[in-house]
Amino acid sequence: MNLVKKLVLGATALGMVATATAAVAFEPSKPVDFVIMAGKGGGADKMARLMQSIVEKEGLADKPLVPTNKSGGSGAEALTYMKGVNDPDHTIMVTLNSFFTTPLRQPGLKVDSMAFAPVGRMAEDTFLLWVHKDEGISTFQEFLAEAGKRGNKWVMGGTGKNSEDNIVTDHLNKAFGLDIKYIPYKGGGAVAKDLAGKQIQSSVNNPSEALGFYESGDVIPLVAFTNERLPLFPEVPTLNEIGIGEPFAYFMQRAVVGAPGMSDEAQAYYTELFTKVYASDDWQKYKKSKSLMGDFISGSDLEDYWATQIERHEKILKASGAIK
Amino acid sequence: MDIFAQFFDVLPALQQGIWVAVQPHNLALAVIGVIVGLFVGALPGLGSVNGVAILLPFTFVINEATPDPASPMIFLAAIYYGAMYGGAISSITLGIPGASTAVATTFDGRPMALQGNADRALVTAAIASFVGGTIATLFFTVFAPALSSVALDFGNPEIFALMLLAFATFIGLGGDDIPKTMFSIFFGLLLATVGFDTISGEPRLIFFNEREQTAVLEALGSTDAASSVPIFNSVGWFSRGIQFLVLAIGVYGIGEMLWTINESRYKVTMTETKISASRIMRGIVGMKDAWKGTAIGSLLGFFVGILPAAGATPGSLMSYGVSKMTSRDPKSYGQGNPDGVAAPEAANNSASTGAMLPMMTLGIPGSPTTAVLLAGMVIWGLEPGPRLFEDRPEFVWPLIGSFYISNIVAVLVNLAFIPLFLAVLRMPFTILAPVIFVLSIIGTYAAYDNMYDVWLMVLFGLGAYMLRILDYPLAPAVLAVVLGGTAEQKLRQSLLLSDGDFAIFYSPFFDRDGKGQEWWIAPITTWIAVILIALPIVVWGIRKMRGQTAADV
Known part of the structure; x- marks a missing residue:
């Protein structure tokens, strides 16, 4: 299974090399500006620094990637910075779903997500519903009963307003007639800690954020918002398989993009670079241990994926009243 | 044992x-x-x-x-x-x-x-x-x-109470002039609100939209206010908020230095x-x-x-x-x-x-x-x-x-x-x-990789020099910027939790999760902070009423 995967990856990588050499080969002539659209220490930041270290450890590039955090305004700062760079061939960025939602919510930024160069999607992060073990709840049905009973005294913590976590919470409230109170936090780590300390009653953390307290037995996952069960949590059902309400799955993209205006040659170079990062043992190990899903996609496939995501987020944000 | x-x-x-x-x-x-x-x-x-x-x-x-x-x-x-x-x-x-x-x-x-x-x-x-x-x-x-x-016992209300205690401990730092100290603290708190708000996700005080930008330029007497938009890159300037080091380096590196130069009139002051x-x-x-x-x-x-x-x-x-x-x-x-x-x-x-x-x-x-x-x-x-x-x-x-x-x-x-x-x-x-x-200048740039912050730092430095001449204490403003962001976020998260009821801070019997538990850490911390804040103000008030100046005591 793994071998097949590696062979496929190898073939993709070779294909990329072929296309890259067919065009006029691009090599960065100076260190590459590696923008992170989140603050230091968060999930996106950890992942970006892992990519950077893989590139360095395996000697994949002659010029280093230099990470810069631009965390202002849920990615607004990073997006406008990327739009305005004067050397798009040496500027790439690690993105999450604020890549779709922030331009939708802040039209004044005049940022078009589709104008960015689709370098490669490294993974899709997943969402699970977590509660503290002391709540005495072990199934999603029991959660619905208990949260329904406590009304707005049931508190969900999440990262940011109108963010991924907020979207999943809104869905739960709407689809199951709940009145869960959503409290925005600055980062997923703080949410995980407050759930472990019983300051809040539930969270929809990514596995990487909740894993520590899961392994210590403090928090338990009830349901996964994915299409199939996660290999890391084989006993946790998906919402779709429980079969109450409409089918619902939600992911967060972990993708690398090039600045708008990047040349095709440069884009091919970075796609090749990140194909190698994706195929590295370190990345595969990380992906598996943090329960990340999704294969590597790039080019027009990634653009198609973005188009569907933008459409979906526009619908979600309109439904919740975040945009008109 | x-x-x-x-x-x-x-x-x-x-x-x-x-x-x-x-x-x-x-x-x-x-x-x-x-x-x-x-x-x-x-x-x-x-x-x-x-x-x-x-x-x-x-x-x-x-x-x-x-x-x-x-x-x-x-x-x-x-x-x-x-x-x-x-x-x-x-x-x-x-x-x-x-x-x-x-x-x-x-x-x-x-x-x-x-x-x-x-x-x-x-x-x-x-x-x-x-x-x-x-x-x-x-x-x-x-x-x-x-x-x-x-650490797990400290939720949002507890952290806010702790921040209040931190403010309380340095209310006396600004010296004897309490109104000027208060001004300095509130100015710092105001600066701490600039940027994108975590709770609502909305931009604040960043002159983000065109209407606001136009209004500001008109107020400044600019003639071409209605023309090219965006007029200036407000996202670049303010979206990260006012970073602590930008203010601190401006105040201490530029403001204090200018003041020292002015005071010493070019004489060597280093002992x-x-x-x-x-x-x-x-x-x-x-x-x-x-x-x-x-x-x-x-x-x-x-x-x-x-x-x-x-x-x-x-x-x-x-x-x-x-x-x-x-x-x-x-x-x-x-x-x-x-x-x-x-x-x-x-x-x-x-x-x-x-x-x-x-x-x-x-x-x-x-x-x-x-x-x-x-x-x-x-x-x-x-x-x-x-x-x-x-x-x-x-x-x-x-x-x-x-x-x-x-x-x-x-x-x-x-x-x-x-x-x-x-x-x-x-x-x-x-x-x-x-x-x-x-x-x-180098330090500010190195900290945030951003020229806007360098300009802000210089502006704060000049402003700090003016305030220093007018004898305003600036340390409280710097401290308020450091703690203001966290304090505000925790205050608002707590109030969301309590549906706007401040009892969550001062009463151990406030029911947070519908289970009737008692929470003692936040109220105790809050009451200590309130007493510490009230004390110097009361003392100052009494002195004022008796017509004494602070220096006499």
Whole structure:
């Protein structure tokens, strides 16, 4: 299974090399500006620094990637910075779903997500519903009963307003007639800690954020918002398989993009670079241990994926009243 | 006695850990790390977080080259410690806090330097740091698993109450003019609200939309207000909010310097500083005058440090405030009291060790630096969290062992470098002042990679100069910017939780989760803070009514 995967990856990588050499080969002539659209220490930041270290450890590039955090305004700062760079061939960025939602919510930024160069999607992060073990709840049905009973005294913590976590919470409230109170936090780590300390009653953390307290037995996952069960949590059902309400799955993209205006040659170079990062043992190990899903996609496939995501987020944000 | 029993339980593991930490390669890493950290910390603008983040990729080399899983972390922890020691150096010699953790050190460290006692201030800072770091490491060794649950008990209302307490402890810092102090605090709080709001996700005070921009330009009398849009890049200027260092470097690096130049009328104001082994010895002996600040800093710093979202900066500020409050001679603070240097320095080292605790046992970073350390641990294949102590003793104990060793290394290295740092002060002021301006600009850019912040820093510097002439205290504004963001966020999260009912802060019987539990930590903290805030205002009011001036008392 793994071998097949590696062979496929190898073939993709070779294909990329072929296309890259067919065009006029691009090599960065100076260190590459590696923008992170989140603050230091968060999930996106950890992942970006892992990519950077893989590139360095395996000697994949002659010029280093230099990470810069631009965390202002849920990615607004990073997006406008990327739009305005004067050397798009040496500027790439690690993105999450604020890549779709922030331009939708802040039209004044005049940022078009589709104008960015689709370098490669490294993974899709997943969402699970977590509660503290002391709540005495072990199934999603029991959660619905208990949260329904406590009304707005049931508190969900999440990262940011109108963010991924907020979207999943809104869905739960709407689809199951709940009145869960959503409290925005600055980062997923703080949410995980407050759930472990019983300051809040539930969270929809990514596995990487909740894993520590899961392994210590403090928090338990009830349901996964994915299409199939996660290999890391084989006993946790998906919402779709429980079969109450409409089918619902939600992911967060972990993708690398090039600045708008990047040349095709440069884009091919970075796609090749990140194909190698994706195929590295370190990345595969990380992906598996943090329960990340999704294969590597790039080019027009990634653009198609973005188009569907933008459409979906526009619908979600309109439904919740975040945009008109 | 329980404590001793616990200590003896962990002793064999600790012994083993220290043994690993003093292996030549680990010792060498600690020494290099401390020296790097010392210089990174001493440069204004660069703090422990920059040092650790920049050298993170280097640790993969270490990881491959050494047999101990703890070696890369020993290196980064040494940088962290070194930077905490180093932060005091620019606070004392240049009067610019090298990092937010060293703001309180300028209050008395700078006056001491101006009085020709820079050597004594530096020695006091080094020794207090050593004591703080070592006491915290002892606590860490014995109580690590037990204390991690304390951090979990601090939810949003508790952290807000703690922030209130932090404000309360430094309400007296601005001097006797309470209205001016209040103005300064509120101005700082206002600056802290600039940027994108976490709770609503909306931009605030960033002149974001075209209508606002046009209105501002019209108010300024611009003629082409209606023309090209966007008129200026407000997102670039303000979207990150007003960063603490931008204000601190502006106030201390530009504002204070301009004021000093103006006051001295180009005369050399630096007093001569001599340095010799005997003066350093005298400084060490003189530590007995600063034991109280050291003790307060060590204990309070550690406790505040282990709370996520608090960290070393509030720890050092609160320690300074408490030390001043409990002093027999509070008026000597701000005039060069060694206790005023010892308290924040002991506290910031103690707090940085404390901040390692939630990072390692809960996977929650208590400060930006520990966030980067956390990222490092993940990349080396470690899973920080509740199981780390049980699962990876071969990592944990050598690291704890290295805390002891790094502290000893750091104090020795620091004392050895003091003559070098003092050489800075021997430069004529006409050379030093421009050097400080340049360092301020470079430091601001280095901290945030952004020219907008450099311009903001210069603007704040000029504004601070004006306010300084008008005799407004500026330290409270700087502190309000440091704590304002967290305080506001925690206040609003708590009020969301309570549906706007302030009882969540002052009543232990407020029902937070529909289960009728009692919550005591937040109310107790809040009431202490309220009393501390009310006291000086009441005293001031009574004096006013009696027609006395503050100076008479």
